[in-house]
Amino acid sequence: MKFSESEENYIKGIYALQQKSKRVNTNSLASLLETSAASITDMLKKLKSKKLLDYKKYHGFRLNEEGNREALKIIRRHRLWEYFLVSKLGMDWEKIHDIAEELEHVSSKELIDRLDQFLGNPTRDPHGDPIPNEFGIMPEVNQISLKDLQLKRSARISSVSDQSPELMEMLNNYGIRIGTPIKVLQSFDFDGSLKVKIARQPDQMISGLAAENIFVYDY
């Protein structure tokens, strides 16, 4: 089965939201994809008729087996291209997401499997996210959000949410890379800000929102 670019974007969006909550609802997908709720409903019908979705009117939806398989293919393509853009073309962290977003829709399996091999079968993309292998298996991840990291506990950055160039820009500013050591020194309930120590830099403050989008290995 081949899917349109639009269909693929919805599938990917649903997959992403499923990681947070079992069932996904219309509005959250609408806000993720920056589209109207009505458009979501329209597409849900289509994806349901294509048997990718478990969907009950007014009661949320989720990808079925087949839908998840398809999502993992798209994610594999996206992350392999991100890896390519950084490791072979030397592009900056902030720029790769949008380009990979376009490249991911080229769906030749042979192309992607050969690219994978050419890149040396990487298991993590430049943001630290796991890359599904050609059978759709994700390497195991043991990571937690920085905001959930125990105080004073030494950890290392495992990945960062790859959705926004603006976040990338800020992380560069903090000197945060995959593997960078980090420790949470103090947590402020007022706004969720954290005082953190990044590598050997002086202590710094980081916002709650940023902390939510940064992940560390959980040993």
Place this chain on the structure above:
Amino acid sequence: MKFSESEENYIKGIYALQQKSKRVNTNSLASLLETSAASITDMLKKLKSKKLLDYKKYHGFRLNEEGNREALKIIRRHRLWEYFLVSKLGMDWEKIHDIAEELEHVSSKELIDRLDQFLGNPTRDPHGDPIPNEFGIMPEVNQISLKDLQLKRSARISSVSDQSPELMEMLNNYGIRIGTPIKVLQSFDFDGSLKVKIARQPDQMISGLAAENIFVYDY
């Protein structure tokens, strides 16, 4: 200016036909793009309104300065990706055209210029076609169609029309590659067939249609 995938395909098609005849007509573009004449007319209006086209109703059309510039960008992307697919991923001649056809629509200039550099600024794609540089300049070509090659004259394959996997398959069968020595021994008016000597192989017959789509260096 950004163009839709569809617009880009029309631009590319017009550019290709312009190489044969000054002005392009509706039906020939329709047959190249395998679409209806009505669709061509619709798109001509659009491209004209976007100022890429010199178009007079009922009297053919051609790309203007701006249109040619755009066409060269698309061709550059296509050919660089073809080069990548063969030289880095080791894909077969026959398969690369269709994949490059999809990749070419990803239009980030930085991506393409970096890809170019990564590939070592190649000047010819795997079919032997010249790759425009980042300023849209095509390396000079001095090639003629095999069907126009003088009898008994030693030549080398410079390029082959890249439109069809079926042609690629047949050329592989003949042992024809870029750079392969070739000589026309005899020409048959009956159907335009040629008796040729390819490299050190025994003499072989090749159809007129194939000969039209094979090019050699014209010294």
Place this chain on the structure above:
DNA sequence: AAATAATTTTAGACAAATCTAAAAAATATT
């Protein structure tokens, strides 16, 4: 549990890209 608020779906419209069939214009033929 009734009223209010929030969420989701439907109805109907629109733009892009395509199509078929008919009309218009250009070209070729007798």
Place this chain on the structure above:
DNA sequence: AATATTTTTTAGATTTGTCTAAAATTATTT
């Protein structure tokens, strides 16, 4: 030059993906 043929354009319909506004449903609050 009049007629026939070919080519091109127009008119109107269709599909995909989107939208807004209104209606339906579910959730929350008093």
